[in-house]
Amino acid sequence: MEERQHHEPSPPRAPLWARLFGPVDIASLVCFRVAFGVLMMAEVVRYIPRIARYYIDPPLHFSYYGFEWVRPWAGDGMYVHFGVLGLAALCITIGLCYRLAAAVFFLGFSYMFLLEQARYLNHIYLLCLIAFIMIFVPAHRAFSVDAWLRPKLRRDTAPKWALRLVQLQIGIPYVYGGLAKLNPDWLRGEPMRMWLAERADRPIVGPLMTQEWVVYFFSYGGLLFDLFIVPAMLWRRTRPWAFVAALGFHFINGNIFTIGIFPWVMAAATLMYFPPDWPRRFRDLLGRLLRLPPAAAKPALPPAPLPTRLGRGQKCLLTFLGVYTAWQLLFPLRHWLYPGDVAWTEEGHKFSWRMKLRDKGGSVAYHATDPTTGESWKIDLRGKIKRWQLSEMTGRPEMILQLAHYLGEQLRAEGIPDVEIRALAPVSLNGREPEFLIDPEVDLMKVERSLLPATWIRPEAPLEPAAEARLSEM
Secondary structure, X not given: OOOOOOOOOOOOOOXXXXXXXXXXXXXXXXXXXXXXXXXXXXXXXXXXXXXXHHHHOOXXXXXXXXXXXXXXXXXXXXXXXXXHHHHHHHHHHHOOOHHHHHHHHHHHHHHHHHOXXXXXXXXXXXXXXXXXXXXXXXXXXXXOHHHHHOHHXXXXXXXXXXHHHHHHHHHHHHHHHHHHOOOHHHHOOOOHHHHHHOOOOOOOOHHHHHOHHHHHHHHHHHHHHHHHHHHHHHOOOOHHHHHHHHHHHHHHHHHHOOOOOHHHHHHHHHHHHOOOOHHHHHHHHHHHHOOOOOOOOOOXXXXXXXXXXXXXXXXXXHHHHHHHHHHHHHHHHHHHHOOOOHHHHOOOOOOOOOOOOXXXXXXXXXEEEEOOOOEEEEOOOOOOOOHHHHHHHOOOHHHHHHHHHHHHHHHHHOOOOOOEEEEEOEEEEOOOOOEEOEOOOOXXXXXXXXXXXXXXXXXXXXXXXXXXXXXXXX
């Protein structure tokens, strides 16, 4: 008779929550900690010459909804603030008082971010989020001053959730940025066509910037890159090619567009999709190439057993990870709760990874009316707002409303208690004909800031003859 082969049943796979607390090599997290700290020090240094321009000189700072209480430090306080930020970034780099340094940097950098809405950039928001999760990621257990001073802290491993949390935070802007590009304007090459044309005077590459094939190469290349870079980095077979593509993409972005350190942060972060021991492999490879003596091998430790039940602290951490992940996945989708095109109304645009999707040009003129006398006049904005703020607020209804209230409060203080403020704001979106963004008949002093849909924002539609006539009032 033929013998039957008996196979041992494979052990049941551990539940997801248990695998999240399993160990992975800490090397990649340590490298990311060092890279993040160094780049943040560079960012702080880059800001120092601009502190007065952005945070001290403006008489008005555009605030975020709910954060109107955030104000710049008095006197030289902003310079001290950036000095503390630089020191915190240094401590993150070397792993000295790491968790305290990460918390200080997160709070200080977020404070700087919240000071001025006219300075909003998606990459600054992302840096705030990365600084936040770094508070919890135990990236100081190796190659750090903390681990040197406290030997009991030293580990060659970190829990897998720490690695997955960083990968998630880095992957979300890519994926959501790609999905946001699936819109008619981007697919027809706008606003990329306009931005490239502005760079046509650059040496060597300038003449290429107005070529249609270059426009569509950048538009569709950016779309495909954002959509597929994360899955390509997660798959072992495509990972090396995807990483080369990521380096090329960020190098081109960094040289064509003015986006600060963002390309270099993302290039460094993309390494987090490689196996977590890649720094050790790279070190060994480099040692062989340079014919260096191999490092003393450490005895292999048996893998730590996965937990069979969660302790109270692990339950709290798992709850935090679930809530944080849900927020990061759902909050960028809130623009679907508002009517109209988010690129026009701006409702739900910020914090949604809608990067480089719209270009708005236009102007804003404010008219005050004293209802007691019926007198109306145009408000002179000189000395009330900086030019760089004006260029940013032109197409942003919420900022137009903030300035209207600021101007109205000044006139009330001058003795016009019931002053009315109206705005004429013709705006062009992605090269279209200008249209009024704000209803010119609405008294903005009676409009309160709100998260509800704004009825005072006009829908995107051609101007009526009466509205066109009002342009002459500007």
